[in-house]
Amino acid sequence: MADVGAVSAATVAWRHAHLLQLGGLSDAELRTVLVRARQYAGLLREADRVVRPTIGAEPTGNVGPLEAVSGELRGRVIANLFFEDSTRTRVSFTVAARRLGAEVIDLTSVGSSVSKGETVGDTAANVSAMGVDGLVIRHRSSGACHLVVRTLAGDSEAMPDRRRDPGRRICSVINAGDGRHEHPTQGLLDIFTLAESFERLNTFDLSGLTVGIVGDVGSSRVARSDIAGMTALGARVICIGPPALAPRSLTALGCEVSHDLDAVLPELDALNVLRIQFERHEVKAGESKENQPRAASSNVIASVREYAELYAVNAPRVQRMRPHAIVMHPGPINRGVELTAEVADSGRSMVLRQVTHGVAVRMAVMSLCLSAPVS
Numbered sequence: 491m492a493d494v495g496a497v498s499a500a501t502v503a504w505r506h507a508h509l510l511q512l513g514g515l516s517d518a519e520l521r522t523v524l525v526r527a528r529q530y531a532g533l534l535r536e537a538d539r540v541v542r543p544t545i546g547a548e549p550t551g552n553v554g555p556l557e558a559v560s561g562e563l564r565g566r567v568i569a570n571l572f573f574e575d576s577t578r579t580r581v582s583f584t585v586a587a588r589r590l591g592a593e594v595i596d597l598t599s600v601g602s603s604v605s606k607g608e609t610v611g612d613t614a615a616n617v618s619a620m621g622v623d624g625l626v627i628r629h630r631s632s633g634a635c636h637l638v639v640r641t642l643a644g645d646s647e648a649m650p651d652r653r654r655d656p657g658r659r660i661c662s663v664i665n666a667g668d669g670r671h672e673h674p675t676q677g678l679l680d681i682f683t684l685a686e687s688f689e690r691l692n693t694f695d696l697s698g699l700t701v702g703i704v705g706d707v708g709s710s711r712v713a714r715s716d717i718a719g720m721t722a723l724g725a726r727v728i729c730i731g732p733p734a735l736a737p738r739s740l741t742a743l744g745c746e747v748s749h750d751l752d753a754v755l756p757e758l759d760a761l762n763v764l765r766i767q768f769e770r771h772e773v774k775a776g777e778s779k780e781n782q783p784r785a786a787s788s789n790v791i792a793s794v795r796e797y798a799e800l801y802a803v804n805a806p807r808v809q810r811m812r813p814h815a816i817v818m819h820p821g822p823i824n825r826g827v828e829l830t831a832e833v834a835d836s837g838r839s840m841v842l843r844q845v846t847h848g849v850a851v852r853m854a855v856m857s858l859c860l861s862a863p864v865s
């Protein structure tokens with residue numbers, strides 16, 4: 491695939507049929523996915539230009555937003571198995587698969603036999619047995635995607651009675667977020683956005699950049715993927731939050747930890763803002779579980795108001811960051827809690843650039859994993 495106008499970063503032959511995490515990938519492997527994503531981003535930009543030559547003009551081209559820009563996965567089938575809610579990731583994987591020419595099947599807990607107690611391993615094995623080529627899985631349990639891979643491989647402990655067709659290629663499993671473990675494609679699109687903002691798309695070398703991750707880091711699969719990927723590519727990462735949300739133990743992942751956002755701001759080139767994941771905290775006595783995402787408090791912070799005073803990213807705080815610094819957020823945003831609307835909608839905000847890059851990144855991941863040698 492042509493990649494005009496960019497110096498090539500060092501890449502390697504991609505050997506993974508699955509993408510379960512960024513932790514453990516080498517810098518060269520990360521660059522391999524990112525360079526492929528850069529190529530797809532170019533194709534998507536070209537398709538967009540063909541369809542919409544100027545804003546407001548009638549479409550003149552023949553490349554619609556869900557039509558293929560590359561036929562690499564024509565005839566292949568991707569199944570989205572989302573056992574937890576999603577807006578961005580699910581739609582983005584669907585768009586990315588369609589852009590590669592693949593067919594897409596959607597399955598959620600509601601309306602599937604998961605509601606009757608079927609396990610994620612059994613669900614995945616059954617969908618795979620129909621000849622699907624790739625499973626994109628979101629699940630509330632950390633390690634769910636690893637379990638699925640073991641199940642599909644006929645691992646005796648994971649699924650003792652498994653009888654797999656020995657002649658059939660195992661389908662690829664792509665982690666779309668598992669519990670508090672990892673969200674690897676979000677990590678990749680965050681890195682892509684960072685590289686674009688600091689003109690590192692030629693090498694994806696992030697050395698010299700300091701990235702803050704503020705908020706509910708302990709509950710965050712995005713943070714774990716960001717830390718793994720960004721530090722592997724040379725960035726300095728500082729996790730920021732109150733001790734209950736950003737514990738010192740996070741340093742084991744290769745990042746620094748600070749409990750003082752205001753002290754760290756002047757050092758930051760980028761700040762990734764995370765929402766408080768009330769749904770992953772224990773419910774306080776007397777609080778209803780239904781209200782958790784919008785609850786005023788949880789077991790780990792005294793009050794949202796107090797949290798916001800110390801950690802909410804607002805315009806005065808952004809002013810104290812480095813002059814070129816950017817603000818990212820994986821979404822969904824709880825406006826007025828961890829991020830003010832003023833900042834979310836400002837020129838510093840890369841929130842929608844992140845979403846845009848998600849399509850190219852997911853195209854790259856699906857293309858590489860579905861073409862990898864059978865393991």
Ligand code: CP
Pocket residue numbers: 575576577578579580667673676820821822
């Ligand atoms: N960033 C992210 O994972 O968003 P969704 O939960 O909407 O997929």
